[in-house]
Amino acid sequence: AQKITQTQPGMFVQEKEAVTLDCTYDTSDPSYGLFWYKQPSSGEMIFLIYQGSYDQQNATEGRYSLNFQKARKSANLVISASQLGDSAMYFCAMRELPGTSYGKLTFGQGTILTVHP
């Protein structure tokens, strides 16, 4: 069974500083995908970044980068130059192997990020 763990219930960061949100995972599958989503108070799920298990490079999308350490089974999200609009709940998630359940995501507990001016 797959498991995603986010150990930081809440994080605080000063505007314009960088912040790292932790995520560790556990799976016996050699092929998997890792995602980070942002959920503002409105509830929508905003896709931020994706890392495939076979990707050699760490994924980056603008101010977001994923620090993928496969041997340690960690996939931390780094947000550079934090903005007030980054305040939200952040979820790490893992995708099932291709098959009838392809696309099924297992989510971590989430981290509430608060950016201070």
Added chain:
Amino acid sequence: GAVVSQHPSWVICKSGTSVKIECRSLDFQATTMFWYRQFPKQSLMLMATSNEGSKATYEQGVEKDKFLINHASLTLSTLTVTSAHPEDSSFYICSARRDSSFLHFGNGTRLTVT
């Protein structure tokens, strides 16, 4: 880009009534849709996987007779909460899969049962 529309965005109903939530893929055909439930400040918990033209697959602990899922077309899946009770009050969110591409989420439905 792909858009998934979820309706209604919020609903208040009386205890004992049923509520239907729609999840519609607007510009692609979704062979598979997923329904999640989320309590305040908690994680998204998968309720069921909905495959077009076949019965939904429910996760362990989810009452299939209470949460009826219908995926009658490639663009529409519905979740009906039957005989709703206050403990069913939650945020329900769907996601749709287009072939082998990424998932696309709806904006969610906040259900309040009084």
